Amino acid sequence: MSTIKEKVIMITGASSGIGEATARLLAQEGAHVVLGARRTDNLKAIANDIIREGGSADYRRLDVTNKEEMNEFVTYVNSRYGQVDVLINNAGVMPLSKLAALKTDEWNQMVDVNIRGVLHGIAAGLPIMNKQKFGHFINVSSIGAHEVSPTAAVYCATKFAVRALSEGLRMETGPNIRVTNIAPGVTESELAESISDEEAKQVMKEYRRISLPSNAIAQSILYAIKQPENVDVNEIIVRPTA
Ligand code: NDP
Numbered sequence: 384m385s386t387i388k389e390k391v392i393m394i395t396g397a398s399s400g401i402g403e404a405t406a407r408l409l410a411q412e413g414a415h416v417v418l419g420a421r422r423t424d425n426l427k428a429i430a431n432d433i434i435r436e437g438g439s440a441d442y443r444r445l446d447v448t449n450k451e452e453m454n455e456f457v458t459y460v461n462s463r464y465g466q467v468d469v470l471i472n473n474a475g476v477m478p479l480s481k482l483a484a485l486k487t488d489e490w491n492q493m494v495d496v497n498i499r500g501v502l503h504g505i506a507a508g509l510p511i512m513n514k515q516k517f518g519h520f521i522n523v524s525s526i527g528a529h530e531v532s533p534t535a536a537v538y539c540a541t542k543f544a545v546r547a548l549s550e551g552l553r554m555e556t557g558p559n560i561r562v563t564n565i566a567p568g569v570t571e572s573e574l575a576e577s578i579s580d581e582e583a584k585q586v587m588k589e590y591r592r593i594s595l596p597s598n599a600i601a602q603s604i605l606y607a608i609k610q611p612e613n614v615d616v617n618e619i620i621v622r623p624t625a
Pocket of ligand 1 (some may be wrong): 395396397398399400401402419420421422423445446447448473474475476477496523524525526527566567568569570571572573574575597
């Protein structure tokens with residue numbers, strides 16, 4: 384097993400749900416975590432909790448749709464801590480609806496956050512990882528990167544894209560840079576709160592009855608990071624047994 388202690392780990396979308404659970408778990412394991420998202424009050428409270436419990440955490444405001452902000456986030460971490468070991472591209476939104484509802488602003492929002500956000504993370508992190516000759520990208524896609532369901536066409540399209548990016552990045556980098564795609568099934572978080580479509584809301588309500596705790600996804604991320612440096616866990620799919 385490779386040690387996670389002292390690793391500098393950046394997590395986008397760390398203000399709630401899977402990102403928050405991951406920040407807390409990795410910090411408990413001894414990593415230095417840097418949290419990014421737009422809701423800085425949440426980030427501050429989570430970072431303070433981590434520090435109070437003996438961990439090491441820092442946070443920055445980050446909108447992943449803004450290329451410059453993402454670049455500043457990663458550059459800040461690199462100059463302050465001297466290296467970037469892991470970048471977890473986790474930020475995402477999921478305003479589900481049927482295509483016929485033509486919620487084109489929501490389609491664009493999903494493309495901007497879920498695809499462009501990940502691309503901005505890659506653009507900011509890759510030159511640094513190439514230069515230091517090590518690093519690990521962990522992209523949070525979804526079970527929606529493997530199958531499509533009604534109301535989720537655009538969301539799934541963005542997550543298919545994230546999976547394709549993970550795969551392409553993994554093949555183009557290496558041998559010292561690892562890439563892991565995490566594909567969670569339904570998980571307890573704030574993700575469904577952005578759904579404005581009534582029908583999609585009802586569908587999600589049903590699904591949420593079987594949702595995994597967000598810590599289950601954090602555990603899969605921890606597993607990928609903890610493998611020996613020459614072991615690249617390509618993808619982990621985590622679903623509720625139900
Ligand atoms: P949450 O809504 O709880 O978390 C989403 C996070 O993304 C928040 O921290 C939010 O922070 C952040 N975010 C949204 N937009 C932006 C932005 N423009 N810039 C920076 N951060 C942003 O949901 P989850 O924890 O569930 O979502 C995490 C990831 O897991 C997403 O990529 C999601 O698609 C994926 N996923 C979730 C599943 C589930 O069932 N929960 C299943 C499969 C995949 P803020 O608003 O403060 O910016």
